Amino acid sequence: TGSLSNSSALVIDGVRPAIANVTASWGSVLNSIEDNSNGTVTIATSGAEDGQTVTLVLNSKSYTGTVSSNTTSITVPAADLQALSESSTYTLSADVSDAAGNAATQHSSTTFSVDKTAPTAVLSSVADDVGSVVGNLSSGQTTDDTAVVITGTNEAGSTVDVYNGTTKLGAATVIGTNWTYEAALSDGTSYALNAIETDSVGNPSSPTSNFTVIGDTTAPTISDVTTSWGSVLNSIEDNSDGTVTIATSGAED
Numbered sequence: 001t002g003s004l005s006n007s008s009a010l011v012i013d014g015v016r017p018a019i020a021n022v023t024a025s026w027g028s029v030l031n032s033i034e035d036n037s038n039g040t041v042t043i044a045t046s047g048a049e050d051g052q053t054v055t056l057v058l059n060s061k062s063y064t065g066t067v068s069s070n071t072t073s074i075t076v077p078a079a080d081l082q083a084l085s086e087s088s089t090y091t092l093s094a095d096v097s098d099a100a101g102n103a104a105t106q107h108s109s110t111t112f113s114v115d116k117t118a119p120t121a122v123l124s125s126v127a128d129d130v131g132s133v134v135g136n137l138s139s140g141q142t143t144d145d146t147a148v149v150i151t152g153t154n155e156a157g158s159t160v161d162v163y164n165g166t167t168k169l170g171a172a173t174v175i176g177t178n179w180t181y182e183a184a185l186s187d188g189t190s191y192a193l194n195a196i197e198t199d200s201v202g203n204p205s206s207p208t209s210n211f212t213v214i215g216d217t218t219a220p221t222i223s224d225v226t227t228s229w230g231s232v233l234n235s236i237e238d239n240s241d242g243t244v245t246i247a248t249s250g251a252e253d
Helices: 076-080
Strands: 020-024 041-044 053-058 061-066 071-076 089-096 107-114 123-128 141-143 147-152 160-164 168-172 173-175 178-184 189-196 209-214 222-227 245-249
Touching: 020 089, 020 123, 041 053, 041 089, 053 071, 089 209, 123 189, 141 168, 147 189, 168 178, 178 189
Parallel strands: 141 209
Antiparallel strands: 020 041, 041 071, 053 061, 053 089, 061 071, 089 107, 123 147, 147 178, 160 168, 160 189, 173 178, 189 209, 222 245
16 A cells, blocks of 8 residues: 655745835926926836836825836826925835735935926126127127127026027026127128026026127228319309218128
């Protein structure tokens, strides 16, 4: 006679998984550009098997994703980002459990603030420092300066870009709360100069009003000078006022 026996192995898993890191695609501050599109929150875990569910809570709303190679990416819709309040601070809370049901310690140390307030760009002056007429120009004025100096003010920490209409000319030099930019001008060309300021967290301003300046480095010419008395002044002509007529080109009215 013989006997049969059955055996099975019991594996005990009492080790909790861990959440190592939680990062948001928008960083530590959410700005007015970033909330125009969906954001991504990435959760790094250890000890949670592939396929396990990670739960993220933001502003009392829950989102879920699935672990893959110790990483989970969760999408936060743009509409939810846009619903967050200006100047407020929010916490990203994340939870995960392993296949055995062991729960990780909740991660709640990742926070961010909301700053969607755009700065106000200021273009203060456009100056000509070449030729007989120098100083600050008025919008619509011509200039013989081939490189006018544009100045303005800004918030501390901002950057400023200068444009001709919608074409970027370059980045201004910013020192503290003041900026300058030297714009090259071509003869006979009209420019619509404006500036856009971007604050320290990435919020762009609206463009300043266009400042129109026209490059003019071509000297006018005098094509003809004629007198009402002709080539000889006689005794009759000098009894009344005479007229001299000058024909020019390139000299404005």
